[in-house]
Amino acid sequence: MSLRGQFLLSIILALALSLSVLGVVALGHARGSVDNEMRKALEASDRIVDNALLSLPREGEDVYLERLVHSFDDNRHVRVELIERGRVRTASHVATPDPVPGWYQRLLEIPVQERIDTAERLNGRILRVSTDAHNEIGEAWTQFRDGAAILGLFSLLVLGLLHLAVARISRPIARLGAGFEALGGGNYAAHVAANGPREIVALTDGFNRMISRLKVLEDANRRLTGQMLAIQEEERAELARDLHDEMGPFLFAMRLDAEAIESEARKAGQGEIAARAQTLGETVRRIQSHVRDILKQLRPDGLAEIGLKTAIANLSTFWQRHHGRIAIALEITAEDFGAETDAAIYRLVQEGLTNAARHGGARHVVIRIGAAPDAIRVAVEDDGVGLSATSSGGLGLKGMRERLAGLGGSLNLAARPGGGTLLSAEIPRVNEPVA
Numbered sequence: 001m002s003l004r005g006q007f008l009l010s011i012i013l014a015l016a017l018s019l020s021v022l023g024v025v026a027l028g029h030a031r032g033s034v035d036n037e038m039r040k041a042l043e044a045s046d047r048i049v050d051n052a053l054l055s056l057p058r059e060g061e062d063v064y065l066e067r068l069v070h071s072f073d074d075n076r077h078v079r080v081e082l083i084e085r086g087r088v089r090t091a092s093h094v095a096t097p098d099p100v101p102g103w104y105q106r107l108l109e110i111p112v113q114e115r116i117d118t119a120e121r122l123n124g125r126i127l128r129v130s131t132d133a134h135n136e137i138g139e140a141w142t143q144f145r146d147g148a149a150i151l152g153l154f155s156l157l158v159l160g161l162l163h164l165a166v167a168r169i170s171r172p173i174a175r176l177g178a179g180f181e182a183l184g185g186g187n188y189a190a191h192v193a194a195n196g197p198r199e200i201v202a203l204t205d206g207f208n209r210m211i212s213r214l215k216v217l218e219d220a221n222r223r224l225t226g227q228m229l230a231i232q233e234e235e236r237a238e239l240a241r242d243l244h245d246e247m248g249p250f251l252f253a254m255r256l257d258a259e260a261i262e263s264e265a266r267k268a269g270q271g272e273i274a275a276r277a278q279t280l281g282e283t284v285r286r287i288q289s290h291v292r293d294i295l296k297q298l299r300p301d302g303l304a305e306i307g308l309k310t311a312i313a314n315l316s317t318f319w320q321r322h323h324g325r326i327a328i329a330l331e332i333t334a335e336d337f338g339a340e341t342d343a344a345i346y347r348l349v350q351e352g353l354t355n356a357a358r359h360g361g362a363r364h365v366v367i368r369i370g371a372a373p374d375a376i377r378v379a380v381e382d383d384g385v386g387l388s389a390t391s392s393g394g395l396g397l398k399g400m401r402e403r404l405a406g407l408g409g410s411l412n413l414a415a416r417p418g419g420g421t422l423l424s425a426e427i428p429r430v431n432e433p434v435a
Contacts, residue, residue, distance in 0.1 A: 004170040011162055015155045019148075026147065030140040031108050038113055038131040041077035045129045046115040049080065056121050065125070066090050076135035083126040098138035108137045172196035172204065179207060186410070188215035225406035232399075240295050247291055255284040293318070308335040308342045312349050312367065319353050326357055327364050334371035341427060344403050345369065345378050348411075351400050352380025352423040360384025360421055376409075376427040383420040400425075 052068045065082050072080040072092035081091040114130035175192050182190035188211055194204040258281035265274035306314075309332050316328040336342065349367055356362040362384035369378050401411045409427035416422045 002170075003173075004166050007166055008159070008163060011159065015158070019151060019155065022151070023148070026144055027107055030144060031110065034108055034133050034136045034140060035110050037136050038077060038110065038133050042113050042115060042129060042131050045072065045075070045078040045080065046117075049115075049117055049127055049129055053117060053119050053121065053127075056119075061121075061123070065122075065127070069127075077131060077133075079130050079132050081128045081130070083128055084124070089125075094132045095135055097134035098142065100134075100138050100141045104141050104144070105134075105137060108140060109133065169197060169200065172200040176200075176204060176207060179211070183211055183214070188218050222406050222408070225402050228402070228406075243291055243295055248288075251284055251288050251291065255281055255288070258284060293322075308332075308337070308345060308369075311342075311346055312369075315346070315350060315353065316367070319357055325363060328353070329364070329366045331366060332369040334369060334376070337371070337376055337427075341376065341407060344400075344407055344409075344427070345376070345425075347403060348378055348400055348423070348425055349380055351397065352382075355397075355421070355423070356380065356382035356384055362420065371429065373429065375429055377424070378427075379422060379424040381416055381420065381422045383416070383418075385419075 049068070057064055069080045069082050069090050069092050072078060074095045075092060076095045079092055079094050082089045110133055112130055112132075114128055117127040117129075172192075172195060179190050179192040191208045191211060192204050194201045194208070196204075258277050262274045262277035262281065265271070265277055309330075312332065313330060316330060320326060320328055337345070349369075352367070353365065356365050360382055362382035364383045366381045367379070368381070369376070371377070397411070397413065404411050404425055404427065407427050409425055411423075411425045414422050414424070
């Protein structure tokens with residue numbers, strides 16, 4: 001649950017608890033008030049009956065007593081009954097009470113109280129005065145209902161005002177949260193509008209200053225990464241030149257010498273020497289072949305001249321020739337994104353093939369390169385042993401992440417559904433040169 005929801009829920013629970021306690025207290029007071037009112041009404045009515053009996057005439061007693069009983073008609077609190085020979089001869093009618101919910105009636109209902117007059121002048125008759133709390137309970141219910149309605153409206157008003165206040169605070173916090181999420185995704189231009197309470201404005205200003213500083217640092221880091229990669233490529237090229245210019249002639253000379261020794265030994269009938277010279281020549285040829293492979297790894301043959309698609313096709317052919325068991329499928333729908341981007345894509349595919357063939361033991365590899373209006377997407381998918389047995393943080397992948405970061409791109413290494421590994425990258429098209 002959100003902070004806003006938790007705050008409002010706590011307020012609702014506090015109000016509900018307060019109203020419940022207030023309701024219990026109000027019910028207790030109402031019950032006490034009903035009991036007190038019934039007791040006073042009973043005492044007052046009993047005095048009226050006693051005083052009336054003092055004036056009871058000797059003739060026309062029945063008429064007098066009936067008039068006395070019915071003088072209490074529509075009384076809200078008591079009922080008077082004239083009882084003769086064990087049965088009610090006449091009784092007053094209590095006023096009709098207002099409707100009251102059953103649960104409230106049961107909570108406030110009190111035992112009936114009564115007084116019985118058996119004066120001698122009644123000649124065996126009985127006047128019984130008893131309480132009836134229904135009207136008093138109805139009056140208490142009206143007060144309780146109105147009070148509860150007022151408190152309910154007050155609580156709703158408080159909740160509404162709190163909702164508006166929390167919304168005014170939570171909206172800027174939500175914008176800050178979105179800004180942090182964008183920052184976590186690498187968007188250093190996600191400034192947040194500074195509005196709301198003073199404290200939130202100060203926090204937003206601090207966030208905007210931080211993100212501006214991070215953007216400066218990120219730009220500087222990208223420039224340094226680009227320079228480092230450029231230096232790395234220069235070192236690769238220099239190493240390739242050294243291997244080609246220095247090692248190449250020496251190996252060629254060794255091969256010529258081995259062939260010459262073999263020829264002279266055969267002419268002199270020295271078969272053993274000729275065989276050793278032939279073995280030496282074959283060894284030199286294998287070294288030359290390895291050196292050529294190393295040169296291709298260090299510096300792709302004419303990437304700018306032959307194009308990205310052809311260079312990757314040549315790289316695939318190289319791996320299939322040296323690892324005959326691996327089948328490589330190319331799905332390249334876009335190419336030639338500029339020298340720097342093409343070099344990064346080539347190195348990414350090279351790293352993916354190396355991991356798949358040497359470490360993953362893959363038998364099938366699919367290379368996909370495509371371009372959308374916003375980004376270039378590259379993927380190398382294999383059916384090897386997967387991430388459990390291959391390294392997900394080697395130097396090669398670390399270097400690729402740095403290279404892609406210099407282009408504003410990202411690298412992801414994940415397990416492939418069904419087994420294997422999926423190496424994917426995304427490079428923004430803004431790095432593509434304008435024709």
